Amino acid sequence: MIEIQDALRKKEIWAIGGGKGGIGKSLITGNIGIHLARLKKKVLLVDADLGGANLHTTLGIGVPEMTLSDFLNRRAENIQDVIIKTSIPNLSLISGAQDFLDAANPNFAQKTRLLRHLETLDADYILLDLGAGTSFNILDFFLFSDHGILVVLPEPTAIENAYRFIKSAFYRRFKKVVASQNIKDLIDAAMDQKNTMGIRTPYDLIERVKQMEREVGEILELEVLKFRPKLIVNQVRTKNDIQIGFSMKSACQKYFGINVEYLGYVEYDDCVWQSIRSKRPLAIEYPYSRPSRCIERIVHNLLRKEQLTASMLY
């Protein structure tokens, strides 16, 4: 218990992404926020889905007056001005941008200003709800966070996008730590799965970088060890669906050499759909439902820095 308390004292930024749209990122972010707020933690939810914000809807809030676009376009100078209080104690929200094009594609200066301001905010937890896709903005929010969480559905489409997301985030992280333009170009080229250099896996890439500059290759190897995204499998219906999380963990270890932590799964249930239809948060409308319980368990795993173990399935 003392460990949990200690873990809670420091401000942490968690980013929830996953590559594919419609896999429950906003729903999970919102409900993780509610569970944390119930543990008397000061939580700020940030809808970083700049082109398709709807985190406010999963919390049952209408379109807010002040949104992230006001901050990005400097209609609000301080990020404090766009924070709105929710009806849940300890939980506040920065709603996503509501206007088109401009805010969906912030330039570098806007993005760094946003990240800089986020760091100054007073909260125990800041949860970033990322949009779909693997655009640089999304990847940068993911890499900026203390913990990157990936949501995936037990379906080939979502899994494909999750791997693409991991790979993109991974290579973007590589690019950030290397200075040499030659190696940056090599990383860009390696992103193309059909590249002619025979680089298929991160292992191949690192080997190639080592041939060019040994020390840089070793730095990249260290980066591999530091990159530990977390995984949530949403909408599980069967035991095999739960197993997919362990399988992805194993595949990531063997393919990327990275250690993915399997945080937990969320069971499929109609009550999720009903709560969205009624525009009320799941954790409030159906607090004892199985999906809500699953999210609660994920929050506990996050706080205790634990993950699921395969032995629970056998």
Place this chain on the structure above:
Amino acid sequence: MMKKIEDLNYYELLEISPTASSQDIHKAYERIRRVYEPNSVALYSLFSSEETAAIHQRIEDAYRTLVYEDNRKRYDALLRLQNDLPEPLPAPSNYDRRQDQPALSPSDKRSLNEAEALPSPVEEPQKTREEAAPVPQFIAEFSGAAIKMLREQRGLSLRNIADISKVGIRYLELIEEENFQKLPVRAYTRGFLQLYAKVLGCDPQRVCDDYLKRFDAAREPKTK
């Protein structure tokens, strides 16, 4: 240190420690082979079907090497030569985890004496591992005799099979003898067959289909 998937040693491949017991090896194998089975949804877009097949084959090799004690000792020695065994080696006696096995059921005890008389796999001359993995061409149908032959060819005693599969030796014997009248009802026999087939590394579905055809043919006249 990152390793290419082909360079992982058998322990790393099965995600177990070099001191894992035979039960741990079996459990890990069951889990990992399911991850890398063809068309595994969790691997979608990451590995091609050829790559998955190659990994799957390596997992089979890994299991068949590590699950037999003397093969494992030889493999460990090889790893030690290559300095690829990360943790200190367990004393040889650590390999013998039989004391960890659950107590035998009364039905097993009846054939315990016979089982003790069977040569242990360590003393038995081992067939080469290369022969072990694929199902030999000459097996057209998985009859009791064919299963027994396959087991003997793989250097496994009934005791080994019973230890891993947790199926009583008596049932394994009845399966091999095709003693259809004494075997339990179809559903149980099917379950035992599946477990037996998995230990042998055969396709459980095929073994069950073949064997139960014979089982049904023998039992049918009586039920009518």
